[in-house]
Amino acid sequence: MAYTIKINGTAHTIDADGDTPLLWVLRDILGMTGTKFGCGAALCGACTVHVDGTATRSCITPLESVGESAVTTIEAIGQTPQGKALQQAWLDLEVVQCGYCQSGQLMSAAALLTATPKPSDEDIDAAMSGNVCRCGTYQRIRAAIHHAAA
The missing domain is CATH 1.10.150.120 ([2Fe-2S]-binding domain)
Structure with missing residues (x-):
């Protein structure tokens, strides 16, 4: 399914399953490798991004939950x-x-x-x-x- 999400002020249309973690959308689909994989269970913080200004663990944040929120990564x-x-x-x-x-x-x-x-x-x-x-x-x-x- 296609999702349009706003990352660092730019809209990106992503063709992925809704339960795909935001971390893998950033790293594997968009090539934004500044956000790191650490534990995969939101315990270490290496994958932290901002979703509407709130520090959020991207390894457990499903793509479908992002909706119209603004995502900011280390790149920005x-x-x-x-x-x-x-x-x-x-x-x-x-x-x-x-x-x-x-x-x-x-x-x-x-x-x-x-x-x-x-x-x-x-x-x-x-x-x-x-x-x-x-x-x-x-x-x-x-x-x-x-x-x-x-």
């Missing part, structure tokens, strides 16, 4: 003030180690800063708790979020 997050500030903070504070989880980390952080422009440590910990980093860069991530919010 730098076009928002929060995303641009976070990307710069990530560079300034050298957050990335292996980098695999970082697109999901940035997407969750951008949703946080949009909702809470001056987050506390507790706000950051709560918003980022579902994002796993095998390298343990959590302290640098928290510092970068504070840096971006400043």
Whole structure:
């Protein structure tokens, strides 16, 4: 079945089953590989995108549920003030180690800063708790979020 979804401000017509996870639509059909596959069960956060501004795990989000919502991926997050500030903070504070989880980390952080422009440590910990980093860069991530919010 054909679905038309809006990704990063552009409408895309997708011919796929409605239960196809948004992650695979992005990666396999549209070739947008910035969103990563981690666990496939919404436990690690590597696949995080925004659906109408809300951090959403794309690995468990069926294509048919997207409807007319606006999807934003890591490829476009730098076009928002929060995303641009976070990307710069990530560079300034050298957050990335292996980098695999970082697109999901940035997407969750951008949703946080949009909702809470001056987050506390507790706000950051709560918003980022579902994002796993095998390298343990959590302290640098928290510092970068504070840096971006400043």
